[in-house]
Amino acid sequence: MGNICECCKRDYAGRIRSLIEDNEYSSDEKLCILHSKNKEKDLEIFKKSFENVIDEINKSLSKKITWDSYLFNKVNFPKDFQYDDSIKSQIKRTMKISFINCNFINLNFTQYTCPNLIEIKECEFEEEINLTNARFKNFIDFEETKFKKVIFMNTVFENKIIFRNTQFKKEIDFKYVTFKDVAIFKDTIFWKEVNFRDTIFEKNASFLDISSDESSKKDINVANRETARIIKDSFEQQNNIIEANKFYALEMKKRENELERDLKEGKNIFEWLVFKVHGLSSNHSQNWLLALFWIVIFTLNYSFLNCISQNNENHLIFFSLISMIVLYVIADFLNDYIDDKSLHFTIMIIFSFIYYLAYGFTSKDFYLKTFSNNLNPFSIMTELSKLDFSTMIYKIIIAYLIYQLIISIRQNTRRK
DSSP: OOOOOOOHHHTTTTTTGGGGSSSSSSSSTBBOTOOOSHHHHHHHHHHHHHHHHHHHHHHHHTTTTSEEEEESSSOOOOOOOOOOHHHHHHHHHTSSSEHHHHHHHHOOOOEEEEEEEEEEOOHHHEEEEEEEEEEOOEEEETTTTTOOOOEEEEEEOOEEOOOTTOOOOOEEEETTTTTTTTTTTTTTTTTTTTEEEEOOEOOEEEOOOBBOOOOOOOOOSSSSHHHHHHHHHHHHHTTOOOOOOOOHHHHHHHHHHHHHHHHTTTTTTTHHHHHHHHHHHHHTTTTTHHHHHHHHHHHHHHHHHHHHHHHHOHHHHHHHHHHHHHHHHHHHHHHOOOOOOHHHHHHHHHHHHHHHHHHHHHOTTTTTTHHHHOOOOGGGGGGSOOOOOOHHHHHHHHHHHHHHHHHHHHHHHHHO
């Protein structure tokens, strides 16, 4: 009797002839070539051992020994291992194939048609998995698998597919991929950019709690507006309006990026301006706190300018205008590059407090009486004073921001 592989002993002992008896690999590890962590494996010997497992399971099935699947647990696959026709011909079509906790350097399913149920759970691909022109006719499960790089091209999934808790560590493009049945991306982590622009979903997909970060659960980075629209539409079909609104905001941001490219060519100038204002004022009606911040800032600034005018301190006008420009630049930067909402909130509070102090010391209105009167966009209707141009502009801005505040709150609480 040869060395005993601890993994084979646990997974196969009592059901098939022990591969454990003819250890063709590392006696130091007490593991056969299938389970050894040594990466310098002989590809032919590995493949022979892999096929032996399939052969022994087939023999045990003929003896009516129950198997749930062709099980490969904690197998460490060598580089350039091919799941080819010689292997496929040994697999019974009625049986499931399970790869659990396995490690792949790479794997190629190019031009491959698989009629079996496949599980590739809790596995890791160190380099690449290629699924070009592959067709999976039955259920496939990639739950909790980590892909460094995966290539999807003209791939067809005819049955349900699960990517639950799966991690894509590189940019991922589902190019010309067809999902004929339900596709589940629940809790999937897209570390880089994801692209569904050329993807066909014939049935609904689940994108609940997808993110771009394992710890902070940040919003994913969508490659284009169509990707955001597809995900938004999926949530809308499930009546998940709150999640749909998040991807509506991403869709609007991508449209804004498109308009910025048009702007460089001298096109769609006014449409870009509308999108820019809408984004900065409330993140496309998604951030009520941002709308409230601008209401406070504009009202304090308007009251501040009135106080400067009344006290003939015109040298402070320059400070007021520069501060508004600085706030615009900071808000634009936060909106485009910073996803941390708590940081947004902190910066808003700091600048609001600075504005309050500047206004309070200048006007002596620390209790904000003038501020409160100015905040009412309809207050001029009950006053005897005439409406000048600057006041009219201020009232229009405040009315717009109050509208954005109401819409933003409603967007995050409403039912369809």
